[in-house]
Amino acid sequence: xxxxxxxxxxxxxxxxxxxxxxxxxxxxxxxxxxxxxxxxxxxxxxxxxxxxxxxxxxxxxxxxxxxxxxxxxxxxxxxxxxxxxxxxxxxxxxxxxxxxxxxxxxxxxxxxxxxxxxxxxxxxxxxxxxxxxxxxxxxxxxxxxxxxxxxxxxxxxxxxxxxxxxxxxxxxxxxxxxxxxxxxxxxxxxxxxxxxxxxxxxxxxxxxxxxxxxxxxxxxxxxxxxxxxxxxxxxxxxxxxxxxxxxxxxxxxxxxxxxxxxxxxxxxxxxxxxxxxxxxxxxxxxxxxxxxxxxxxxxxxxxxxxxxxxxxxxxxxxxxxxxxxxxxxxxxxxxxxxxxxxxxxxxxxxxxxxxxxxxxxxxxxxxxxxxxxxxxxxxxxxxxxxxxxxxxxxxxxxxxxxxxxxxxxxxxxxxxxxxxxxxxxxxxxxxxxxxxxxxxxxxxxxxxxxxxxxxxxxxxxxxxxxxxxxx
Numbered sequence: 001x002x003x004x005x006x007x008x009x010x011x012x013x014x015x016x017x018x019x020x021x022x023x024x025x026x027x028x029x030x031x032x033x034x035x036x037x038x039x040x041x042x043x044x045x046x047x048x049x050x051x052x053x054x055x056x057x058x059x060x061x062x063x064x065x066x067x068x069x070x071x072x073x074x075x076x077x078x079x080x081x082x083x084x085x086x087x088x089x090x091x092x093x094x095x096x097x098x099x100x101x102x103x104x105x106x107x108x109x110x111x112x113x114x115x116x117x118x119x120x121x122x123x124x125x126x127x128x129x130x131x132x133x134x135x136x137x138x139x140x141x142x143x144x145x146x147x148x149x150x151x152x153x154x155x156x157x158x159x160x161x162x163x164x165x166x167x168x169x170x171x172x173x174x175x176x177x178x179x180x181x182x183x184x185x186x187x188x189x190x191x192x193x194x195x196x197x198x199x200x201x202x203x204x205x206x207x208x209x210x211x212x213x214x215x216x217x218x219x220x221x222x223x224x225x226x227x228x229x230x231x232x233x234x235x236x237x238x239x240x241x242x243x244x245x246x247x248x249x250x251x252x253x254x255x256x257x258x259x260x261x262x263x264x265x266x267x268x269x270x271x272x273x274x275x276x277x278x279x280x281x282x283x284x285x286x287x288x289x290x291x292x293x294x295x296x297x298x299x300x301x302x303x304x305x306x307x308x309x310x311x312x313x314x315x316x317x318x319x320x321x322x323x324x325x326x327x328x329x330x331x332x333x334x335x336x337x338x339x340x341x342x343x344x345x346x347x348x349x350x351x352x353x354x355x356x357x358x359x360x361x362x363x364x365x366x367x368x369x370x371x372x373x374x375x376x377x378x379x380x381x382x383x384x385x386x387x388x389x390x391x392x393x394x395x396x397x398x399x400x401x402x403x404x405x406x407x408x409x410x411x412x413x414x415x416x417x418x419x420x421x422x423x424x425x426x427x428x429x430x431x432x433x434x435x436x437x438x439x440x441x442x443x444x445x446x447x448x449x450x451x452x453x454x455x456x457x458x459x460x461x462x463x464x465x466x467x468x469x470x471x
Contacts, residue, residue, distance in 0.1 A: 003111035003470050004034045006098055007136070010087075010118040011042035014277055014365060017242040018138045018212060019116065020060070025240065027059040030463050034108065035060045038097055040090045041067035065093040081193045088121050095125050102129070111470050112207065120202035132207040132469040134462075139364040141211050141218040141236060142392045143385045145225055146180060149173045150189050151200040165190045174228070175221030178395050183406035184387035204232065208465055212238040212364065215454035216444040217371065218392075235462040237455050239368040239445050243347065255345045258301070259352065265299045268356030271424055272375075274303040274344050275361040279382060280316040282307060283325045285414050290330050292420035298428060299337050299354075303344040318342035350375050357427040359403070362389040374442035376400065376434045378427040382409040399437040401427045 005026065009019035016039075023035040039062055071089055075082050102110055112132035115122045117139070126133035137144050153159045153171065161182075170179035189196045203209060213236045215222055225234040262270065273289070275281075281289070286304065293300050304325075305316035322340050323331050331340065346366065349355055350373040359378045360366045363386060370377050379390035380403040387408070393400035403423045404415050426432060448455040 002032055002034065002108045003467060004036055004101065004108050005111045005114055005466065006101070007035060007037045007114045008094060008116060008119050008122050009037065009039075009136075010116040011040040012277070014242070014363075015116055015118070015138060018240060018365065019114075019136065021240045021242065022114075022136060022210070022212075022237070023060050024057060025237065025459065026463065027057060029459055032467065033059070033111070033463070036101060037062050038094055039064045040087070040093075041065060041072075042086065063097055065090060065097060080191075083118070084121075084194065084199075087119050091121060091125050094122055095128065098125070098129055098131075109470050111466050114210070115206075118199075120199050123202050123205055127205075132466075133205070134466070135203050135206050135209045135232075137209055137211045139211075139385055140213045140367070140389065140392065141221045141225060141234070142176065142396065143186070143364070143388050144209070144211060144234075145175045145221045146173055146388055147186065147189075147200050147385075148203070148225075148231065150185065151197045154197040155201065161185075161189050161196075162192070175224030176396060177220075180388070180391065181406070184391040186385040186388060187383055187408065204230065206232050207469055208233040208235060208462065210234075210462055211236045212240045212368065214238050214445065214448040215458070216448060217441060233461070233465060235458040235465075237449075237459045237462065239372055239449075239455075241347065241368060241372060242365055251343060251345070254341065254343060255348065258339070258341060258345065258349065261339050262301070262349070262352045262354045265354040267353050268430070269428075270299040270301055270352075270354045271296075271357040271359060271428055272301045272303075272344075272349050272355050273359040274346055274349070274366075275305070275380070275382060276363045276366060278315060279303075279361050280305040280307040281409070286325045287327055288414060288417045289420055290326050291417035292424065293338060294327075294330065294334055295417065295421050296424055297337060298424075300334075300339070301344075301349065301355075302338065302340045303342065303346075304340050305342060347373075356430075357424070359424065359427070362386045362393065364389060367393065368445075371438065371441050371445050374439050376427060376432070376438045378403050378423045379405055380415075381405065381407055397437070399434050399441070401432075401434065 007019050007023055009016045026033050027035055075085050110131045112134055113122060113126040114134045114136050117135055117137045123133045164182040167182050169182045173180050188194050209232055211234060215236055222236055225231055304322050306319045308314035308316055347369050350369050355375055358370050358375045359380060362379050362381045367389060377393060377400040379394055379400045381387045381390045387406055390405045394402045394405055401423050403420060447453050450456060
């Protein structure tokens, strides 16, 4: 029997890239499966079209949903609630697209929806069409466990999370070794315009959850999730890495310049600073980073992004002249040992033997890439679930250095140059014990997706679950 899985990613390139890689993994593993990826049109991320064009596969089909400009402009009037209202507005187009697929072929049956963790509204559409649904959780298992626990606190004990924000309150979470302070909970748990509990509660209505992690990385919490009968079957099938980069002529040139510069640096000597596709700092914080790097006088590669206009839903951009936000003379004084760039080919940089440390926002994709390449992290989260990820690395596993684990970009807090300097020195210390932990995990990450590895086996369990539920 041939079966088609319908993937519904959140429409930004980082989530789409993770979806495409997961889809390829499934299609390559079982010839009975074909994949349809539904694309909601969101003008915020212009790199999506390029990514689609370079992700062609004979058994993966992309379907673009119709773009309703009037609806888009109306929703944009309220930026804080835009994302969830936009996803809700796509229920009709998703329903129509899948109904068309169902009517168009009798030889291929719909095996189910695989829904991005942010798109749980689409679970209702799956129910309407009478097909199973699965969540693709693109973060780690500890984040999943924490979110499910917070949802239970909200539902069972009717906790008002607003009173815990920025407090010293802690909660004991199954699968964690340490109580988790409210200061590192996902920001969405505190946002009044987001029904955090409602979003996470929808997970329990699905037939399973696939997670981009692996058993040897998050063993205890994965066991906790798998043993909990209230939670649908959990399948860790990672690491799923964003191996493709956006290869434009301009980026190819930048890529070459960056690698050429790294080639001239000593082994494991460079600290790489990069904060993700949405990573930026205001000028006062940029200057503190610059002061720290100049004091250390060690090779550095710094991806410095320009903040988007305030109150607008846009991604960071590129500085035409980075010197405008850096201390006077910084670029000239650090010319011999530092390089300030905009866009960075992150995976290629982390894989380079000259790179010995990674100052990161702790986005989950970045964490997996650092593990894959064996490069230790200095944790500086900015938003979303990144504070929880930093807590996991620093406190739970002792495999990262803390810069400021509970940092929130919009809080107005400025991390001083001395704190940054001390953290980077620890990070780049060749005798630091975190290096051995990361190297050991690197070796394990390379084996888990091979035949006989834990993720290889979990992927088979997931496919068996899908095929058994084909309606």
